[in-house]
Amino acid sequence: MRESASGFISHPLLSAAGVAHGFGTRRAAETDGPARPRQVHGAAVARLGPGGELDREQADAVLSDRPGFGVAIVTADCVPILAALGSGRAVVAIHAGWRGLAAGVVGAGIAALRAQGQSGERVVAAVGPRIGRCCYEVDAPVMDPLRSRFGSGVDAASEASRAGHWWLDLGQLVATDLGRSGVAADDLGVLDGVCTACGKERFESFRRDGAEAGRLLHYIQPAGSPPPARAQGIAGGA
Numbered sequence: 001m002r003e004s005a006s007g008f009i010s011h012p013l014l015s016a017a018g019v020a021h022g023f024g025t026r027r028a029a030e031t032d033g034p035a036r037p038r039q040v041h042g043a044a045v046a047r048l049g050p051g052g053e054l055d056r057e058q059a060d061a062v063l064s065d066r067p068g069f070g071v072a073i074v075t076a077d078c079v080p081i082l083a084a085l086g087s088g089r090a091v092v093a094i095h096a097g098w099r100g101l102a103a104g105v106v107g108a109g110i111a112a113l114r115a116q117g118q119s120g121e122r123v124v125a126a127v128g129p130r131i132g133r134c135c136y137e138v139d140a141p142v143m144d145p146l147r148s149r150f151g152s153g154v155d156a157a158s159e160a161s162r163a164g165h166w167w168l169d170l171g172q173l174v175a176t177d178l179g180r181s182g183v184a185a186d187d188l189g190v191l192d193g194v195c196t197a198c199g200k201e202r203f204e205s206f207r208r209d210g211a212e213a214g215r216l217l218h219y220i221q222p223a224g225s226p227p228p229a230r231a232q233g234i235a236g237g238a
């Protein structure tokens, strides 16, 4: 894990695949380049078309196989997942809260990515800043739909708090889903020490700040991409 001067956290697994990417922190500058869907806590996957437009407006996973055209999602406690084919030729950004997890957004996003690759091509994935078990207390209306999808995996990812409530580890459920989707343990990176609610200095959190919360932007683009226009502009102006 490395945080750049621009406030984006990268992961060596994705860097090794040759894909530009970053999990945003509060320091991260706004970037208007990557295409973003309107997120609705579902399981639909949007794909980048030839002109750089998305083939659907509402989605919680967004895929690009176009060099130079990045995709992004935003979060403020939910789990951001950035994944790429081992070759770096295609990438996907996934937004997964408890509703998206229950709906199967992780599996849908990874399946769409895998469909872009050659048979047996590996997928590398990194799980970014999200609300930790330390700060995420939920009740039965959250636990029940997750239990029907994950079974006893929900018990392993939670512990009882007060009556009818549990501390839940969304990141662990995401890791479970990525494993089920065929991402090998060696190809999966889960950032540690990145609870959005605890980490007030670094992260935005809806649970901590409510309607005042900002959003963190997480982006990824296929290998072979030119540098962002903004970086070119800085270099050109020097």
Ligand SMILES: [Zn+2]
Pocket: 131, 132, 133, 134, 135, 195, 196, 197, 198, 199
């Ligand atoms: Zn926390």
